[in-house]
Amino acid sequence: MQLTRFELYQRVCDRPLSRVAPELGISGTALAAICKRYQVPYPGSGYWTRMSLGLPAELPALPGASDETIEINPSTPNPRQKRAPEEGSARRTGRATKPYRPARHPLLFGVEEHLRKTRDVKDGEFLRPYKRILPDLISSETALLRALSIANDLYLALDEQGYRVHIAQAAEGFHRIHVKEQEVERKDRKYGRYHSGSIWAPDRPTVFYIETVPIGLALTEMTERVTMRYLNGDYHREDSRLIRSAKPWQLTHSWTTEQDMPCGRFRVIAYSPKKGVDWSISWQETEQEALGTLIPKIVETLKAAKDNVQRLMDAEDVAEAKRKKEREEWWDGTKDRRMPARQLRLLPIASSSLRKLSKGGEGL
Numbered sequence: 001m002q003l004t005r006f007e008l009y010q011r012v013c014d015r016p017l018s019r020v021a022p023e024l025g026i027s028g029t030a031l032a033a034i035c036k037r038y039q040v041p042y043p044g045s046g047y048w049t050r051m052s053l054g055l056p057a058e059l060p061a062l063p064g065a066s067d068e069t070i071e072i073n074p075s076t077p078n079p080r081q082k083r084a085p086e087e088g089s090a091r092r093t094g095r096a097t098k099p100y101r102p103a104r105h106p107l108l109f110g111v112e113e114h115l116r117k118t119r120d121v122k123d124g125e126f127l128r129p130y131k132r133i134l135p136d137l138i139s140s141e142t143a144l145l146r147a148l149s150i151a152n153d154l155y156l157a158l159d160e161q162g163y164r165v166h167i168a169q170a171a172e173g174f175h176r177i178h179v180k181e182q183e184v185e186r187k188d189r190k191y192g193r194y195h196s197g198s199i200w201a202p203d204r205p206t207v208f209y210i211e212t213v214p215i216g217l218a219l220t221e222m223t224e225r226v227t228m229r230y231l232n233g234d235y236h237r238e239d240s241r242l243i244r245s246a247k248p249w250q251l252t253h254s255w256t257t258e259q260d261m262p263c264g265r266f267r268v269i270a271y272s273p274k275k276g277v278d279w280s281i282s283w284q285e286t287e288q289e290a291l292g293t294l295i296p297k298i299v300e301t302l303k304a305a306k307d308n309v310q311r312l313m314d315a316e317d318v319a320e321a322k323r324k325k326e327r328e329e330w331w332d333g334t335k336d337r338r339m340p341a342r343q344l345r346l347l348p349i350a351s352s353s354l355r356k357l358s359k360g361g362e363g364l
Contacts, residue, residue, distance in 0.1 A: 001025070001072045005040055008070055009062045012042035025074025038070055039063055105155040107135055107165055107206075112148060116141070124237070124261050125192065126181075126221070128200040133167060136206040138181065138199060138220035140262040150266055150291055151219050157295050161303070163208040165217065174214065174273035176205040177280060183222035183263060191223060191260040205273045210306045213313070216273040222284060223260040230254050237261070266291050270302055272309055276316040279309055 001024060003011075011020050012035060021031040035042050041060035050057040111134060118141075119128040126140055139147035155165040168174045181199060182189070191197045205216040227238040231254050236242050238256065268291065271280035283298055285291035 001074070003070050003072065005038055005068060005070065006062065008035070008038070009040050009042075012040065013059050016045075016048055017042060024072050026072065034070065034072065038068070102156070105152050105159065105165065107155060107167070108148060108152055111135055111137070112144065115139070115144060122193070122234075125197070126199050126262060128198075132203040134202050135167065136176065136202050136216075136218040138179065138201075138218070139266075140221055140264075143221050143262065143264050143266075146264075147219060147221060147266065150268075153292055154217070154219070154268065154295050154298065157299050158208055158302075161299060163210060165206065165208045167202075168204045168207045168214075168216075168273065170204065172207075172214075172273075173275070174205050174207060174216065175275055176201060176216065176218070176273065177269070177271045179218050179220050179269055181220050181223050182260060183224050183265065183267075183284070186225070189260065190225070190258055195259075207273055210303065213306050213309050214273050215302060215309070216269075216271045218269040218271070220267055220269070221262045222265050222267050224263040225258055226261050227256050228259045228261075229256045235259070268294075268298060270298075270305075272312065274313055274316065276320065277309070277312045279305075279312050281305065 012031075014020075017028045017031050017035075021028040024031065026034075032042075034040075041062065043057070043059055047057045047059070114131045114134055115127055115129050115137065117130055119130065121128055121141075124140055124142070126138055127144065135151060137147050137151055158165055179201070181191070189195065191199070206218065207214050207216050209215070228235040229238050229243050229251070231243065231246065231250065235257070243251075265285050265287070267282055267284035269280060269282045272278075281301065283291065283294050285294070
């Protein structure tokens with residue numbers, strides 16, 4: 001089919017491309033490409049919306065180019081070949097055996113950027129981001145990418161079992177347990193300056209549900225006790241390159257101390273976020289076994305722990321109901337012994353009257 005530029009311009013201005021294209025035997029995308037090639041403007045969707053509402057709308061003007069003839073060849077779709085029933089079923093089976101798995105868990109989108117926006121920390125210490133509503137990840141800057149990778153693999157493995165990992169809502173009333181960061185638990189703690197350093201923690205726990213049972217998740221980089229040497233106005237690890245390359249005379253007036261520092265190895269803690277339920281379990285990696293290899297075992301262990309956590313939750317509900325009843329009984333028992341509110345209001349007036357009478361009696 002042959003049309004001049006002006007004829008094509010009239011057609012595309014009279015009706016939308018989606019209605020003109022079938023008459024020409026081509027698709028709307030192909031017609032738009034032809035209009036662009038020959039500089040034939042056409043109104044957009046906003047023009048047709050305004051026309052349908054009876055509002056004024058302006059048509060784009062046709063630029064003054066040569067009024068050449070445009071050849072439009074209808075496209076002939078290739079006939080679709082029918083597959084054999086065996087081939088179709090085989091393809092469907094293949095798709096079913098390979099379910100789609102995203103590269104990154106939705107909960108971790110943009111988390112790295114927020115974790116790096118941190119308060120001032122010493123080299124090697126844990127990050128302390130300003131944002132408090134984040135997944136429960138505790139890490140130093142050097143191990144941050146690995147922490148995100150472990151959390152991503154764990155969250156996706158739980159999602160594949162139908163357990164959606166998310167940050168708990170404030171209305172759920174869940175709490176986060178105290179997470180111990182020492183790789184080898186000691187009686188004393190020597191983290192941070194003056195051994196009183198604080199570690200960042202999110203305001204809300206990271207949780208998932210196994211049916212109706214909530215489980216909290218925390219991932220923390222562990223600390224190890226290392227020797228630190230004071231040099232050039234700051235403490236450095238005794239095994240660091242700076243200390244090893246120092247001259248003997250530079251170390252003459254230096255001294256050492258022990259401190260807990262992040263070691264690059266991680267621990268996963270699962271716990272009950274329900275108040276009053278004391279249940280937790282943890283897994284930690286070693287130099288011989290990485291935490292990523294333990295993820296299948298972690299998922300299976302959490303699935304098996306569901307009934308035990310449910311029993312503990314039920315027992316806590318019964319205990320809380322008993323405590324509530326005892327409080328109500330105590331409150332009802334003290335009502336009879338309390339002075340009525342009207343008498344309490346009159347008590348200051350009565351006291352002042354007695355004082356006046358006592359003074360008058362002395363004068364007599």
